[in-house]
Amino acid sequence: MFAKAFRVKSNTAIKGSDRRKLRSDVAATFPTLTSEQLSEVVPNKEELNVIKLYTHKGDALTVYANSRNPVLIEVEKTLYPTDLMLPGVIVPSCGLPQVERGTLCAVTLVGNRAPVAIGIATMSTAEMVAAGMKGKGFTVLHTYMDHLWSFGDKASPPAIAPLEAELAEMEGAEKEEQEDEGEEGQAPENSLPADPSLQLDTESLNTKEPIQCAKVGEKEEPTENGAAEIAEEDNPDVLQEVEDSMSPQEHMDMLLQQCFFHALKCKVKKSELPLLTSAFLRNYMFSCCPKGQQLDIKKSSYKKFSKFLQSMQQQKILQVKELSKGVESIVDVNWRHENIRSFVVPEIAAPESPIQDSKGSDGEQLYHPPEIIPLYGVSSKMAPLFLESGYRKGHTLSSSEVRSTIINYVKMNELVDETNKNFVKVNPVLCDCLLNKSEQDEISKLKWDDLLSRCLDQMQPFHQVTFFRHEPVVRKGNIDSIDITIAQRSSNKKVTVIKNLELYGLDPQAVANTLQQKVQASAAVAALPGTKDRAQVQIQGNQIHHLAKLLLEDYQIPRKYIQGLEKAPKMCRKK
Known part of the structure; x- marks a missing residue:
């Protein structure tokens, strides 16, 4: 069900009344849960979200997430737990438990009782045995490492050791299997497959019979149960296919x-x-x-x-x-x-930051200033004006694209003034998009420059940053300039503070080291107040002259993106 990416329709916090109703529904659906387990699934005060989504096949589902982790799936008004929350019932040593159609099942790996998938039985135990453990046995809803798992915190299943009875049973089964293979060369016809990579844990929960099914006992079946991926996890071709299918x-x-x-x-x-x-x-x-x-x-x-x-x-x-x-x-x-x-370090790691010096020993430029392009987003107010050109709310355009779109709109709607082509007639769409209430009854024409400037003013600011050999990155708002200020410290000492270097691909620590070498003054890097992953450089004295040369000449940052260069100390004239 979640083998491919799904589309989230909404993600909202659950209301108090809905939380109480969900709690009672879970208790009624899973009567074996203790009060502690019920509180883990549906907490009283912790964050609980309701996520409405569409699967890759178009099915509408509801997922309940506890602190961002999916814990319950609701399909056609029926609740199902995710495989990482509710424990399954261990298969007894007497054999496969009695399972009826519609029973909720948990799939575990041999040697670990932690569930890695959940599904619905599509036949009873008797039918499974009669079919020789072949055919469509159950429908899998959710597996470890599928897209629903990726939606949460991507935690690995815990390692839950088998019970002593299970260990003895597995050892005995392996011994009998080896003896049977030595004597007869094949396993009994009605026994489990020779390579039981998966075993069933079940919990008697009556649910509706699903329509689509997955095969049991055939690990090569490429269905949504994910068992094939688990059984073939060491196959590099399979891993490459999985990686290629990632979003x-x-x-x-x-x-x-x-x-x-x-x-x-x-x-x-x-x-x-x-x-x-x-x-x-x-x-x-x-x-x-x-x-x-x-x-x-x-x-x-x-x-x-x-x-x-x-x-x-x-x-x-x-x-x-x-x-x-x-x-x-x-x-x-x-x-x-x-x-x-267990993490394996890649053989080829990234080189250290190239901003230790702006130029290499052979004079080759190591740091490349980013290309910054202002963009304009179509707002809801401006959407009717751009609709004819195929742009909708949220689309971003460059200033030239905005200009050409406006010109095309004016020409298509024949709004150029016949008496003076420097003016554009204001139709109802332009009136609603560009004029305020006090102007709507007074202005009937606009100059071309005024029309274009009003359009840009009404659009949402964006900017595109393209770093050397990287894909362009579009961000909302105008890019912050590199901010240089002079601060006063104790004993009337001055320090130069530089902020927003990261936005231009500059490493604050590398810039501090370079400045320290150039001006022979102590420099430090500290966290930028009010931010999580930004830093500021602080160096003793008013070093704006040296800083301006470093940023403008060595790093080639355009002057318009540097704020505070006017605070440089005035040079004393020689007599």
Whole structure:
């Protein structure tokens, strides 16, 4: 059901009355739950969201998420748990339990009782045995590592050891299987398959019989149950196909986790803790990004680095605390965590930041200033004016595209004034889009320049940043300038403070090191107040002259994107 990407229609917090109703529905549907388990699924006060979505086949579903993690799926007014929340009933040593059609089932791996998938039985136990464990046995709704799992915090299933009875039974089964193969060369006809990579845990829950089914006992079946992916996880071709089918957001999630575990395993030392989260991202994770790729957290499902760290903290990989107001730090790392220990460091890591110096030893330019293009977003007020050209609300255009669109609209609607072609007649659409209430009864014509400037003023500002050898990145609003200020410190000492260097691909620590060498003054990098992953450079004295030369000449940042150069000290004239 979630083997392919789904589309989210809405994601809202649940109301108090709906929370109580959901709690009672869950208790009625799953009567074996204890009050503690019920509180885990439907908490009383914690964050609980209602997510309405469409699967890749167009089916409308409702998902309930507890602290961003899906816990319940509602299909045709029937509730199903996700495989990571409700425990299944262990298969007894006497054999396969009695399962009826419509029974909710949990799929587990041999040797681990933690469920990795949930499904609905499409035949009873007797029918399964009569069919020789062949054919369509159950429909799988949700599996480990599918798109619904990716929607949550991507936690791995816990390792739950088998019961002693299960261990003895598995050892006995393996011994009997080896003896049977030695004597007869084949397994009994009505026994389980020789390679039972999956076993069933079941819980007697009556549900509606589903329509679409997946085959049991045939791990090569490429259906939505995900069993084929688990059975063939060591096949590089299968892994490549899975990676190719990922969305850009899933690729960014995978890159984010790769850089995170690489940095923890190879870069961070225990003596460096506590470590600012912004410094960890800037100085450690970015340097672990593979060559040719760019780590952009806004393109991941987490959107913010703080949410990603919160997810890692919930998995007990690290601990984050706010040691000072508004500034978070990593205070502890669990280097014995399985996810860190099992992480394989890529052979080719990203080179260190090229902004140690603006030019190499052979004079080759290492830092390339980004290309910045102002863009304009179509607002709801301006949407009728751009509709004829195929643009809708949210589309972004360059100034030339806006100009050509307006010219085409005027010509198509024959709005050029016949007596004076420098003027454009204002029709009802232009009136609603460009004129305020006091002007609507007074203005009937606009000059071309006035018309175009009014259009740009009414549109939402965006900007596109293209870094060297990277795809363009579009961001909302106007890009902040590199801000240079002079601050007064104790003993009447002055310091130069530089902000927003990261927006232009400049590493604040590298800029601080370069300035320190040039002016022979102490420099420091600190977290920018009010931000999570930004920093500011502070260097003693009024160093705007040296800073202007570095930014304008060495880094070739356009002057219009630098604010504060006028505060440079006046040079004394020689007598």
